[in-house]
Amino acid sequence: MCGRFLLDSDIEEIISTYRIFKKEIDSFDKGDYYPSQKAPIVLEKGERSITLAKWGFPYGSKKKLVINGRAETIMDKPMFKNAFYSGRCIIPANLFYEWKDEGNRKKIMHKISLQDSNLISLGGIYKLSIDENSNKQLIFVIITTEADKNMRSIHSRMPLIIKEDMVDIWLKDSTSIQVLKKILKDNKDNDLIIEKGEDEKHQQLKMF
Template sequence: MCERYSLNKSKTELEERFQAEMLGDFKPRYNIAPTQLLPVLTSESPKGFSFFYWGITPDFAKNKPVSQKLINARVETINQKISFKSSFEKRRCLIPADGFFEWKRIGKKTKTPYRFTLLDEGLFSFAGIWEEFENEKGELNHTFLILTTEPNGLVKDVYERMPVILTKENEKKWLDPYTSEEDLLKMLKPYQAAEMLSYSVSPLVNQVLNDTPSVLKKTSPTDQFGNYTLFG
């Protein structure tokens, strides 16, 4: 499960990388978590960033509270489950990021946080789907989730799943409403491990309120002084 990611880039960098306009300001984010309002590019508006909440309510379910939302969907069943099939067919999105976090279990009660990035630590995008639903006040909310797949060799040492990272070539195809289901499914595979790097980070990332550059700094697992249990 992908529960945290980072977007440590400026508005200008995002606009240049994705060739899309962002209305309003944007500040780098270091410790992004579910339920937060975040930038995405949708199949309906690929040239302009939208801000959706991370955590999706299936289109058949009305007025679900935040606690019942989902944050990930498995690629193995994305075109089969009734809760995701419609979004997969009609409402796909790109989720900009420059890294994501996973926790490696050490013993029964301890976990070590790791950060994963591309080799150049540049921007990339997760494959996502989005949904529109009515909240308890009758207001329309827009939400998204991240697709996950089997881990590559790098992530496998830490966790059993990883988010789907799209290549630049596949980003336009992912948003294109005319891309066939067969071609879409071919994109949903583990990213090349040789093109990524990973390193352990401070347990500061375990707390959502720690949205500062310090959570991205490399930290030896042996220097974490047993604070792994802050997470979970």
């Protein structure tokens, strides 16, 4: 599961890392990002762009937010299917957080980053939505997979990390289903730095 991440890099670093041609934003708020907040995403519609999108797909009559989509079902579930085929994106982050259940209602926060890169490319999908004021906005979810061997002792799920050589392929509309399936299943052997943090209350969020 992925319910919080940190982005503290300058926009210039993101533009350089992802070879972005079109800026739809000039800046963003650095720091921790939570569900329902607007965060920078990288997408490709004709040209590589960076823009802001709200984290979470509304679900049900009470408009609960679904913030993650399972890799195992994301190509089939009605909520995600169209966005997966036509709206794949990357959510840049410096690290993400996960909480390990220690029992007795105690959860320990861990910070997870990459050893060989300042930025992590979290795989996600986005789509156009209408907000409560009838304004158009982009919304996104982060894809999760089974945890790899490094993460398994902390949590059974982890966000999909798009490896550097797969970024272009992930974003292109023309990428074949077979290749996309391979990317979804290849979320392992990531060189992670895992730092144990302080005891912190963990808010349970709905995940599909």
